[in-house]
Amino acid sequence: MRLVALLAVLLIVTACSASAAPTARPRGTTVPPPELAPVGPMTLAEAGVVPAWMDRTRDPCNDFYTFACGGFSKTAEIPADRSSWGAIQIVNLRNEELLRDVLETAASRPQQDPNLEKLGAYYAACMDEPAIEKAGIAPIQPLLDTIAAVTDGKSAAQAVIALHQAAIFPFFAIGPQQDFADATKVIASIDQAGLGLPDRKYYLESSGSLMRTRQAYLAHVQRMFALLGKSAAEAQTAAASTLRIETALARVQQSDVVRRDPRSVYHRVDREGLERKVAPTFPWSEYFSKLGIPGVTAITVNDVGYYGAVTRMLDTEPAAALRDYLTWQVLRESANELGKVWVEEVHTMSRELSGLKELPPRWRRCVHRVDDGLGELLGRSYVRARFSSDAKARATELAASVIGAMRANLESLAWMDEPTRVEAKRKLDKLAYLIGFPETWRQYDFAVTRASFAANVHASTRWELARRLGKIGKPVDRGEWQMTPPTVNAYYDPTLNLVALPAGQLQAPFFDAAFHPAVNFGSTGGGTIGHEITHGFDDEGSQFDGDGNLRDWWTAATKAKFTAATTCIVDQYAKYEVVPGVKLDGRLTAGENIADNGGVKIAFAAYQRWKAQQTVAPQADVEGLTDDQLYFVSYAQSWCEKVTTERLETMAHSNPHAPPMWRVNGVVVNQPGFHAAFGCKRGVPMNPANLCTVW
Template sequence: MLNTRKLAMPGGITGRPGLSVAIALAATCAWNMGVAQQVKLVSDSGKSAAVYVPIPGFDPTSLDQTADPCNDFYKFACGKFAANHPIPADQPEVDQFYALFNVNTQALNGILNKAAAGGAERSPDEQKIGDYYKACMDTDAIETKGLAPVEPLLNEIDAVKNKEQLAALAGKLQRIGVNVFFGYGEQQDFKDATKQIANVSQGGLGLPEKDYYLRTGAKDIELREQYVAHVAKMLELAGSSPEKAKKDAQAIMAFETELAKASMGVTEMRDPEKIYHLQPIATFEATLPGMDFSAFQDAIHSPRVSEINNETPAFFPALTKEIHATDLETLKAYMRYQVLTTSAGRLPKRFDAENFDFYGRKLEGQPEQAPRWKRCSNSVNSALGEALGKVYVEQYFSGDSKAKMVQMVGDIEAAMGRDIDQLDWMSPETKVRAKEKLHEVANKIGYPDKFRDYSKLEIKPDDALGDARRADAFENDRELNKIGKPVDHTEWGMAPPEVNAYYNPSMNDINFPAGILQPSFYDPKQDDAVNYGHIGAIIGHELTHGFDDEGKKFDGKGNLSDWWTADDTKKFETRTDCLVNEYGSFVAVDDVKVNGKLTLGENTADNGGLLLAYMAYLDRAKKEGVELAAKKDGYTATQRFYIGYAQNYCENSRPEQVRNQVLTDPHSPDHFRANGAIVNQPGFAEAFGCKKGSPMVPVNSCRVW
């Protein structure tokens, strides 16, 4: 996955942001970005007056030519980016992803304003995306309705008489996107990728992950105190007395802390072998005494199943124990809070503002909430991504972009084939299997061959929260309906407008939505040197994920299978240990270092992807007779290649955002994604005339792929 840290805008319309690892990147930025990205300030009327101009693939305004590229390549390639791109008050950071997201959000907003205007000529999909956006933007109606849209759920929670009723209620809440107790869903069977099965996992936390409840540092203690105060405030806004709200919030914190103690950490959750425990359903149900799991499945609209993947088996006995040990009133308060925080973006402003204050301002350091037109545009993309994406693709992904991407993907896959052949540490036996897997990788570029059918989803122009709940239920039912059905290999896990990319080990496919195939990542106005450095390295990144510490555990058919010799695995782990140590030495903010084990997969993909893109570019340049030493914009082709790569990760970030990222995210901070990969590149020293032993060309470097 290229980037998962920008999961939802803090205080976003979709509710509490950033608490689950998703593959959708959603980021915003509204500021005057000087010569790089020009923006006019806008009102929050829904009709954006902003004019966002993409940052070009080769951005000379970010270069700091006083910096020595051999000493700090990030400073050389991105040294002026932060000064030219001050962080707007409504963002936790600014980088290339945010900049392109602005451009795409602006495009989506234009589509949505037109669709929301109505008219008999609207298609069914245009009616849905237009009415969804219109309802989301109607804050006057939201204020007038008050708590009425959510009161039926709150009343249902209040009416619970005993804990035996909790399972069915949890299923009902989870079906509409409310995070309570644990997670339930669908997946391909890790060991039989032709099967789609049910899975169950830990969940139910209000803070980003388990260690936020357990670390003892001053900042962690402060965040926990702020979280308790936030929970109390939300309950008080919904009608609880201040005294009861405070008491309930403290009890909720105690309950969630016990769930956190039983949860796996984010690093452990990266290992597919640690989250695969296929069990007969009766075996799993035995870990939940007193809970009617069949009632839960019925309420969440799941088919009854005979087996289930219990990702976190140690969690469920602890969950049951804590439910039994916790008084019913606390559990009801816990569920009320979860309903409120999930609904906050479509409740009166006092709820939306309080939710943002904690999850955006305190957790991410973002002073102001993003304009509602941006949040609503993004929300439509989340709920109806392929309906909105179909129009986006027609208008913004045309010309030869797809053909050029197909060529680049082919070039980079060919480069990986050559790279495997020349590896001096891998046995011939494993090389054969690696090449087999490589040749089975499927490529998805731009958009799906068949767009999703939303005809059964009801969307109303005057029911903001209802639209969101029905969209959540629609997607829940669509996902769970796949259990027991044949795998659809044409399905996408991202909407076309998204600024991201991913590799799916069970599908063994690489996926590049149209949203990221835009400047600066792919810039038709730039030469191949820049584009292979930018989007080429991203293609190589996703391809390398198929062979990183997680991907290597899956074969070409998508099955969790050890196709490596024991000796080759040992050599592989020695090489990945080098990356763990390298990145683990980077201090991200204050005294918090990058977690080299958590970020290993992404770091492996960054390093391998950049090398593959470079190999592919040299081959393409040779075929087309490019003179590599010839200068353009003052730099040779190979120098432009590496500058293009580093400028993928030009950033300006708030320390709170960096801290949260380092503690929860498998991606290293941008600065280290640039320099961390550059120091391991065999072609870099020659491109910039760097001497062995300089900071960017260390005597000892790391190399996996």
């Protein structure tokens, strides 16, 4: 939870749950470079798709998702302790099991190697439930005592500072950010924060289950206060005050759609503006001193008006209500570090929002806690076990190939005029990528103990906050990773103009040199690399130039055409009904949908270019599928996934990604390459009269 809070001020990095082509293959054998890859007859399973996941009785031109994933949908069941099950989760489970082995071995006895000892101690303390029970609420007592001393706006500000020092962020959050106007500099970014529900609309709207979820949240907050020892009446009052304050905050916070525009969230007010105009009554000098950045002057805020509203709340809300709200922030951020009753109470909200029927087993939660606290230490073991230099070389080749196709695509786009095309190519040429794992591993120089889980969490959380704030005023580190190596995901950062592909994403069954090349191009080339590159040119990323500066490099005429093409995508996806009565938000998901569409189109072109260069063509028929068909099936199978109704609805309200089936069907409807590969005639469901193409 806290990690999420820390990341809240990373305004615009786009992470993109990724893809898979799911057949386990023997590891450890040396594989030939792609041009020498086996071309003899391979089966579908050897090629890297799962035949049983398909339903070949279905017409691919009618519903391609069901053609590629219908077999999976019929037989797969979501485990009770998960909210979805599919290709990504299957790989996640394998990663979790490997890391569990590493950690249990390290935890079993004191280790000579200080790094292993640190990992083992962190995990052992997390698994030591009797010690956690025995500690009770002692780990949060100092913060609760600080909050208990709140009697007015002034003392409330003191409590806010104390919570921020612990990386708990009521009202707003702080972090480092590359200056949008000068990407060589790191400045301080202050951003809205402090809501317990996934999005402001949970407080303000009532479509779908929003009202029911709001009621469930109120009851949950009340039960949490009761666990703290309040009487039923006191807990009811505290929950009502909390919800009232969060609702007031939600009213003055920016929506996620507004926040997609970088110009809406970037306001360089600097120290002087913050102290004199934006929120003059807040003790900023003390705040920055206590956070260890007393001299900070370069500051952006997401919204100039918001902070005046916050300080007015501090000054006018009854002290008791402020105490309740601040206490709630501590409880919701810390409950998972406390005993069983707390963890089980938190789970009631996971059930409501994600459909999780059971708590994940303790070991799995602890693996993730170590990944949160010591990610790059744990990641080293993962990389040693699962990532070869060969995989890195191959992913680099594939990335170069997709970038080459993107460049050729830019050359030929009819809607783009010459001045904009020159700028676009310049941006693409400056694109950087990180592959696999960091060149320099992070050193976690804080003490870890086997005696107290909460102490470890507090130490790592404070250390991470100091590390992040320490970047302000220093040169940008272009080699820094924002995901840990086992993560099955990838991201694009527009202020760095950089794509990062963690090792977790670049391994069998996602990606393997022994797979049919069309499969690697479809799942990893299209679904991951092409997708991330396209983020540099989506509705948000396109506002930054190749150096990561927020600069309009578009001519007005070309911009108008780009906006029209984007609107086509927005309208297309806004028609999809996710759960009865709740449609997808076309504007919220526009960037991801543009990236999905662009990625699949560009990597398909990259595959065609690659194929034309080969002296020996790859196998053209794999159990009745052509290689071009294989490309699209492998992309689709990376999204074979069952999702609970609760999570689907939460996604529709708050997630910038479309649910899995629309990441397949929403994309192929727009792809002439798909229509040709499967012979889908104009007018069938997967080849509608009106196609949307941005890139």
